[in-house]
Amino acid sequence: MFRGKQVVHTIHTLVHGIKYTVQIAIPTATGIPFCPVQALRYKDNVNPPNAQCFALYTGWGVGYMLLWALAILLTVKALWMLRSHYRLHRLAQTSEKFEVITVHFARFFLLASAGLAISLYAISSAPLTLPASHARYLIGLLIISPAVLWPLWRAASRIQFLRLRGWRFSAQERISTTSSLWLAWQAWLSAGIILCLGIAFLAGTIGISGELPASQAFDRQQDALVHDLIRIGATHIYTDYWTCNNLAFASNEQIVCGVIDSHLYPTHNRVPHYYNIVHADPHAAYVLPPDYNALPAVEKKVAAAGGDAAYRRLFLDGYVIYVP
Numbered sequence: 001m002f003r004g005k006q007v008v009h010t011i012h013t014l015v016h017g018i019k020y021t022v023q024i025a026i027p028t029a030t031g032i033p034f035c036p037v038q039a040l041r042y043k044d045n046v047n048p049p050n051a052q053c054f055a056l057y058t059g060w061g062v063g064y065m066l067l068w069a070l071a072i073l074l075t076v077k078a079l080w081m082l083r084s085h086y087r088l089h090r091l092a093q094t095s096e097k098f099e100v101i102t103v104h105f106a107r108f109f110l111l112a113s114a115g116l117a118i119s120l121y122a123i124s125s126a127p128l129t130l131p132a133s134h135a136r137y138l139i140g141l142l143i144i145s146p147a148v149l150w151p152l153w154r155a156a157s158r159i160q161f162l163r164l165r166g167w168r169f170s171a172q173e174r175i176s177t178t179s180s181l182w183l184a185w186q187a188w189l190s191a192g193i194i195l196c197l198g199i200a201f202l203a204g205t206i207g208i209s210g211e212l213p214a215s216q217a218f219d220r221q222q223d224a225l226v227h228d229l230i231r232i233g234a235t236h237i238y239t240d241y242w243t244c245n246n247l248a249f250a251s252n253e254q255i256v257c258g259v260i261d262s263h264l265y266p267t268h269n270r271v272p273h274y275y276n277i278v279h280a281d282p283h284a285a286y287v288l289p290p291d292y293n294a295l296p297a298v299e300k301k302v303a304a305a306g307g308d309a310a311y312r313r314l315f316l317d318g319y320v321i322y323v324p
Contacts, residue, residue, distance in 0.1 A: 020127035029138035033204025155190035
C-alpha cells in the first residue's frame, strides 16, 4: 500500500480523495484504453488532457464502482439463497455443494479485498498528490476483473437460455411477457457491454505496440548509463526516485543509490540500507536528470566545495553527473 506523506483527514480531503480515486486512479489502474498515457510519461502524473478524456475517465471509474457494488450484492444474495436452500434441500453430491459455495465465497473475498484496497487508497495522500502516478498502488484491481465483470457475464449468459426456450417461459414459472422482455433486454445489453469492452481493450493492446520503439530506446539508454557509471567508478550515487530503482535493478545492485529531494535530504528510499551505504561514502557521485529539482542545490554545493577543482562534471546518457 501507499507509503507517503501523512494527510490530515477533513471532509474536504476525504471528498477530494474519493473523487480523484474514482475519476483518475481507478481508470488508470484498470487499464482504460481511452486517452492513454505513454508508459515513459507515467511517472509525470499525466492526468486526462481535456474535458472529453476526463469525462471518459469519470464514466469508466463510476461504471467500475457500480459493477463492483452490483457484484458484491449479487454474490451476497447468492450465498444467502444457498444458505436457505441447503437448509431445506440437501444436494445429492457433497462435492457439488462445496464447489458452488467455494466459487461464491472466492468471488466475495476477491471483491472485498478490492473494496478494502480502494478505501485505504482513497483516504491516503496518494490521490491528493499524484493520483495518476500513484494509481500503480491499485494495480491489483486487474486481478479481480473477472469478479467485477461477473454480473455482466451472468446476465449475458441468459441469451442462450432464452433462445432454447424460444423467448417464452412456462406457466409454472409465472413470468410475464414483460418480465421476459426485460430479461432479454438485460442479456443483450450485458453482452453488448462485454463486446465493447473487449474491442476497447483489444484496441488498447494494439496501441501499446506503438510505444515499443520509445521504450526500447529508454532501456538502451539505461543500460548505457549503467555501463558508463561502472566504467568511471561511480557505483555509489545520489539520484532521483525513478532512476534509483531502475539502476539498482538493471545493474544487479552493482550500483547502489540514495534518493534525495530538492534540499539534498533523503526521501522515498524504499531500501534504507542503500542510502546508508551511499551517505557513508565521501566519494559518492550525483547522477541527476537535467530537469530534476535537486540540481540547483547540487550545483550550489559543488561551487561551495571548489567547483571544478572538487568535482568533475559530466553529461552522459541524458544525465548530469558530478563526480568528486
